[in-house]
Amino acid sequence: GTVGAAGATGLALGATGGALVQSAIAATPSGGTGSLSAVGAARVAFHGERQAGITTPLQAKGHVLAFDLAPGAGRKEAAALMRRWSETARRLMAGETAATADTGIALDAGPCSLTVTFGFGHSFFERTGLTARRPAALDPLPDFSSDRLDPQRSNGDLWVQIGADDGLVAFHALRAIQKDAGDAARVRWQMDGFNRSPGATASPMTSRNLMGQVDGTNNPKPSEADFEKRIFVPAAGPGPAEHAWMGGGSYAVVRRIRMLLDEWDKQSLAQQEQVIGRNKATGAPLTGGSETTALDLDKIGPDGKAVIPANAHARISAPAQNGGAAMLRRPFSFHDGTAEDGAPDAGLLFICWQADPLRGFVPVQRKLDRGDALSAFIRHESSGLYAVPPGPRDGEYVGQRLLE
Numbered sequence: 001g002t003v004g005a006a007g008a009t010g011l012a013l014g015a016t017g018g019a020l021v022q023s024a025i026a027a028t029p030s031g032g033t034g035s036l037s038a039v040g041a042a043r044v045a046f047h048g049e050r051q052a053g054i055t056t057p058l059q060a061k062g063h064v065l066a067f068d069l070a071p072g073a074g075r076k077e078a079a080a081l082m083r084r085w086s087e088t089a090r091r092l093m094a095g096e097t098a099a100t101a102d103t104g105i106a107l108d109a110g111p112c113s114l115t116v117t118f119g120f121g122h123s124f125f126e127r128t129g130l131t132a133r134r135p136a137a138l139d140p141l142p143d144f145s146s147d148r149l150d151p152q153r154s155n156g157d158l159w160v161q162i163g164a165d166d167g168l169v170a171f172h173a174l175r176a177i178q179k180d181a182g183d184a185a186r187v188r189w190q191m192d193g194f195n196r197s198p199g200a201t202a203s204p205m206t207s208r209n210l211m212g213q214v215d216g217t218n219n220p221k222p223s224e225a226d227f228e229k230r231i232f233v234p235a236a237g238p239g240p241a242e243h244a245w246m247g248g249g250s251y252a253v254v255r256r257i258r259m260l261l262d263e264w265d266k267q268s269l270a271q272q273e274q275v276i277g278r279n280k281a282t283g284a285p286l287t288g289g290s291e292t293t294a295l296d297l298d299k300i301g302p303d304g305k306a307v308i309p310a311n312a313h314a315r316i317s318a319p320a321q322n323g324g325a326a327m328l329r330r331p332f333s334f335h336d337g338t339a340e341d342g343a344p345d346a347g348l349l350f351i352c353w354q355a356d357p358l359r360g361f362v363p364v365q366r367k368l369d370r371g372d373a374l375s376a377f378i379r380h381e382s383s384g385l386y387a388v389p390p391g392p393r394d395g396e397y398v399g400q401r402l403l404e
């Protein structure tokens, strides 16, 4: 759930996006004097039906990391860790300091829309003796022919996503989460990302990715009737009682997708636009209109060919082409310097949310894997799938309904 302006607009990832920081509930800054700017004061609620960081508008900075439970740590240690992590997330998201030995990194700043989101990987359930309560939706993703996955940077027992509109606030939360892990869990992998900063554009817009494309336009919107059903597990579903703890939760697919930017940049503008099926500058479909105009997939050009090519990314990934399969894409861009091949080690920390990966990511990626025009310019380098439980009620910690 969200508080303040972000709550009123709900999700703002798409064309209407980014309006979160116009007004905000006064935060309690952890230091400094005077009142905070709107960006600094913007605060997202920790408690609620949903965990924060799913329908929260994209933040400027992100840290995404997975932990493995330490040898010997089981359900009891995992429960204590989730309790510590939840308390830290609650405090920091409210603009308070950590409960013990705060590092001071975020002093003077407000919460800056900080969110901390927690999930459980497939292996978590063996480690904690809870396999009977592991939903089938968490079964490992199938292999895709174009995958070039690094197992070291994939999966993990526990997953944490941190987002904030300030780099220091985000890093402060990262350090606190790492320190809380103590002897119970160790970092398996970590990735750092970014998006547009609030205020960078004249008015709130859909963000761009590192290929320069407007990215996020056709995301499912909270105003749509089937939004909840597509993105969140039903709160009181017909499923077995052992899986009731996931009611109101969501599944996150997380992939480090490197962009082959040197190759991409060699393409002409027209070629780049054919790859996606949209105008690069405006994000409008090649069949005309504005960014929010629907794609006209049937339109034939003067050359007798489809105006939006058969292998255009936006055609292949559209729900109508995939039996209605849909997901909420909420990524960060990443840039980790120069790779061994001399090209930028940069791309998209692709994070997508859905009620069931078999009705979201999997069928769409299967199709993209078979011949998406974008495939020649990207490489999937890591993969994770996590069960992200519902938001905690007052006094509850995240995952309590599974672990208590």
Ligand code: HEM
Pocket (backbone or CB within 6 Å): 209, 211, 213, 214, 215, 216, 217, 218, 219, 257, 258, 259, 276, 278, 295, 313, 314, 317, 318, 319, 326, 327, 347, 348, 350, 361, 364, 365, 368, 374, 378
């Ligand atoms: C749409 C870029 C990977 C699923 C788009 C659009 C762009 C884009 C520019 C059009 C604007 C929009 O509607 O957001 C990229 C890039 C990727 C990537 C650069 C990799 C680096 C993926 C993957 C999936 C995916 C891995 C899922 C398996 C979708 C979907 C749409 C979309 C569902 C909306 C289609 C529609 O309903 O019109 N993507 N994408 N994308 N993409 Fe991707």
